[in-house]
Amino acid sequence: MKAMVLAAGLGTRLGKITASKPKALVEVEGIPLIEHVILRLKKHRFTEIIINVHHFTGQIIDFIESRNSFGLHIDFSQEKELLDTGGGLKNASWFFDSNEPFLLQNVDILSDLDLTAFMQFHIDSESLATVAVRQRETQRYILFDENNQLVGWESLQTGEKIISRPGKGEISRLSFMGIHAFSPKIFAKMKDDGAFSIIKTYLKLAEDGGKITGYRGDSARWLDLGRIEVFQQARMILGDDFFTENK
Numbered sequence: 001m002k003a004m005v006l007a008a009g010l011g012t013r014l015g016k017i018t019a020s021k022p023k024a025l026v027e028v029e030g031i032p033l034i035e036h037v038i039l040r041l042k043k044h045r046f047t048e049i050i051i052n053v054h055h056f057t058g059q060i061i062d063f064i065e066s067r068n069s070f071g072l073h074i075d076f077s078q079e080k081e082l083l084d085t086g087g088g089l090k091n092a093s094w095f096f097d098s099n100e101p102f103l104l105q106n107v108d109i110l111s112d113l114d115l116t117a118f119m120q121f122h123i124d125s126e127s128l129a130t131v132a133v134r135q136r137e138t139q140r141y142i143l144f145d146e147n148n149q150l151v152g153w154e155s156l157q158t159g160e161k162i163i164s165r166p167g168k169g170e171i172s173r174l175s176f177m178g179i180h181a182f183s184p185k186i187f188a189k190m191k192d193d194g195a196f197s198i199i200k201t202y203l204k205l206a207e208d209g210g211k212i213t214g215y216r217g218d219s220a221r222w223l224d225l226g227r228i229e230v231f232q233q234a235r236m237i238l239g240d241d242f243f244t245e246n247k
Contacts, residue, residue: 001119002100003046004092005037007107008054008079014228022056024107025063026225028234029243032063033107033225038070044115046103047072050095052088054079085198086190093187101183109178110234112242113220122181127213128189128205130181133174134218141173142199142214150202150212164206177217178224 011023018026024034034051041049053060053076064074077092089104096102101123103115113132122130131150133142143152145167152163154173180198189210190201202212221238225231235243 001044001046001102002048002050002096002098003041003103003105004077004089004095005034005041005049005051005105005107006085006088007034007060008052008082008088009108010055010082011108013226017228018055022053022060024051024060025056026231028110028225028231031243033110034060034063035067035070036110037105037107038072038074040112040115041103041105042070042072044119046115048075048095049073050075050077050092051107052077052079052083052092054082082195084195086192086196086201087194089182089198090187090190090193096182096184096187099184101181104180104182106178108225109222110225110238110242111177111179111217111220111222112238112245113177113179113217113222115179118179118215118217119181121215122183122213125211125213126183127181127211128183128186129202130213130215131202132177132179132217133214134177134216134220134222136175138175140175142176142202143167144172144174144214146170146172148214148216150206150214152206153199153203162203164203165209174214174216177220177222179217181215 007024011018025032139157141154146169151167154161206212
C-alpha cells in the first residue's frame with residue numbers, strides 16, 4: 001500500500017524550534033515526529049511513501065537517507081511554495097499511479113488509530129475519500145449525517161457555516177484527526193490548481209454527489225503536536241506503551 005506524509009509546513013506555532021529545523025524532525029520522546037509516523041505506517045504494511053517537503057527540505061531528505069528509508073520505498077514531493085493539503089496532494093498525484101487506494105497523514109499527528117481497519121473501511125465503502133474524525137471540542141467542525149456522509153463544515157470562531165447537501169437524520173459535529181484515505185479517482189475531480197484546501201474540495205465533491213465518508217476514531221489515542229506545550233505532555237496523554245510498540 002501507498003501513503004503520503006504531509007511534512008512541508010513551516011511549523012510556526014512551535015516558535016524558535018522550527019527556526020533551525022523542520023517540524024518533521026522535532027523530537028517526541030527522543031524520536032523525530034516523521035520517524036514515529038513512518039514506523040506506524042510500516043507496522044500497518046504501507047511499503048511506499050511520499051513525503052511533501054518545503055521547509056528545510058535537505059534536512060528531511062538527509063534524515064530519511066540516514067535511516068536507509070526505514071527499509072521502505074520513500075520519495076519526496078518538492079513544493080517551491082506551500083500548497084496546502086489539497087494542492088500538496090495533487091502535486092504528488094504522479095506517485096499514486098497504481099489505481100489503488102492510499103492514505104494521507106499529517107506529520108504532527110500521533111495516533112494509534114488502526115490504519116489497517118481504516119483502509120479496509122474505506123475500500124468497503126467505495127468512497128472518493130474517507131476522513132478519520134472524532135468527538136472533540138475545537139473551533140472548526142466537519143458535519144456528517146447519520147450515515148457518516150459529509151454534508152458541511154462549520155466554524156464556531158467566525159460563525160461561518162457551509163452546507164453542501166442535505167443530510168439524512170441527525171447531523172453530527174466532528175473534528176478532523178489529520179488522517180485521510182483516498183480513491184485515486186479523486187484526482188480527476190480536483191479542479192483547483194496551486195494552493196488549495198482539501199476541506200473545500202470535499203465540500204464541493206459532496207455538493208456534486210461525491211461520497212465523502214467519516215470514520216469514527218473516538219476510541220483511538222490521538223494527539224496533535226502543533227503546539228510546543230503538547231510535546232511535554234505526549235507521554236502522559238498517549239501512555240508509555242505508545243512509544244515502545246513500534247520498536
